[in-house]
Amino acid sequence: MNRLLQGDVGSGKTIIAFMTMLIAIDNGFQACIVAPTEILAMQHYRGMCGFAEQLGIRISLLMGSTKLSKRKDILPLLKSGAVQILVGTHAIFENNVVFKALGVAIIDEQHRFGVVQRAKLWAKNKVPPHILIMSATPIPRTLAMSLYGDLDISLIDKLPPGRKPIKTIHKYESGRLSLFHFMKKQIALGRQIYVVYPLIEESRTLDYNNLMEGYESLDREFPKPEYQISILHGKMKSKDKEFEINRFQKVETHIMVATTVVEVGVNIPNASVMVIESAERFGLSQLHQLRGRVGRGSEQSYCILMTGFKLSKDAKTKIETMVHTNDGFEVAEVDLKLRGPGDLMGTQQSGILNLKMANLSEDQHILKLARDYAQKILSEDKDLNFPKNLPIKNTYQQIMKYKGIWQNIS
Incomplete structure (x- = not known):
């Protein structure tokens, strides 16, 4: 399996991932799930621990901040097969992380990982494990490759019952x-608010508000003790991040001022407003992910995009797309047009791909037809030895001389 699970934020991808891992465990294999941030990895771990405990499954957590003494406990158990599920961050890619029999590897929020990183998971087992990548917004390159048949796609096209569309x-x-x-009206109703900034510290070249200035401004407008504000950014220690998230979860704070560290995985159903400062500076994928942090409860949720007056043509397109649709695939289609799909045979994540004839975002039906014909040819003549298929074989061999890295694409 080399499959993309596409489902909008909050649609239930994580429980499907867990059930997929159970299938591997039932067949005597191990499973892992890789998340891009420690916050998300810890959330996955906590969410799965309850189920795993009831099922008698051993689950461990491995992150960059995991202490050496803890690693020394986990790694031998993983190598012996005693640890059946490993949840973690980029730390799982390290060479000293060895599985006895890795059957399935799941990558969450895959747009946050590089192609080479994802390929490292294939080397974790003699027989490459099944790969399930999950995303609410596929990056353009992944979307483009799916058209070429390297990825099968599964769709979750509904949200859980009771969810209302987010107003942007x-x-x-x-x-x-x-x-x-x-x-203030939302806080009076008992709701909570995220305010997200693109920078942590001042930049000499960029003129938009940074996190600390924003925090001070909000602190003046929302004075204590009536209002409580938390702060969250990537330079904080893990325990400090956890402390602030726990305060927000317990409704001890009303506003969380943050960077894109909250882009993925933070699940606070009571938070109903996402304010994105300098929204024109974010990519479409990030904007959609950030919007997905709200709308997780039954109350009406809102995403407010704050921008300057001077917007480029692309920035206007991004903002208009966000206001117009909540659909992750529609967002990805616009992203594909804006950024390009990258290099299909290499490791470049995005950029303009100059095909002589096809346009990946406009000619999907033709590309699908071409893929179907290619599959038919290979089913009849897998080695391309029929005389009529020799031109295809010769072209393929020429490409492979210069681009011999197809096997590393995941």
């Missing part, structure tokens, strides 16, 4: 006071 609103800086008024 675009505001300019002139709407700041009305935004503060709206935030």
Whole structure:
């Protein structure tokens, strides 16, 4: 299996991942799930521990911050097969992480990993494990490759019952006071709010607000003790991040000021407003992921995109797309047009791919037809030895002289 599971944020991809791992364990294999951040890895681990305990399954957590003494406990148990599920971050890619029999590897929020990183999982077993990659917004390159048949696609096209579509609103800086008024009304209703900034510290070249300035501004507008504000960014220690997330989960704070560290995995059903500052500076994939942090409860949720007045053509397209649709695949299609699909035979993640004839975002039906014909040819003549197929074989052999890395694409 080399499959993309596409489902919008909050649609239930994680439980499907867990059930997939159970199938591998039932057949005597181990399983792993890799997440891009420690926050998300810890959330997966906690969520699965309850199920695993009831089923008598041994599950471990391995991250960059995992202490050496703990690693010394985990790694031998993993190598012996005693650890059946390993949850972790990029730390799982390390060479000293050895499985006895890895049957399935799951990559969550796959747009946050490089192609070479993902390929490392294939080397974790003599027979490459099944690969399931999950995403709410496929990066353009992955979307393009799926058209070429390297990935099968499974879709979750519904949200859990009771969820309301998130209302996305675009505001300019002139709407700041009305935004503060709206935030106070939401807090009065018992809701919580994320405010996300693109930078942690000031940049000499970029003129948009950074996290610390934003925090100070909100601190003046939302004074203590009536309002409590948490702060979360990537430079904080793991225990400090965990402390702030726990405070927010317990509704001890009303507003969480953060960087994109909250882009994936943070699950707070009571948070109903996502304010994204300098939204024009984010990619479409990031904007959609950030929006997915709200709308996880039964209450109406909102995503407010704050921008400057001067917007480029691409920035306007991004903002208009976000306001127009909540559909992850539609967002990915626009992303594909804006960024290009990357190099199909290499490791470049995005950029313009100059095909002589086809346009990957407009000619999907033709590309699907071409793929179907290719599969038919290979089913009849897998070695391409029939006279009519020799031109195809010769072309393929020429490509392989210069691009001999197809096996590393995942």
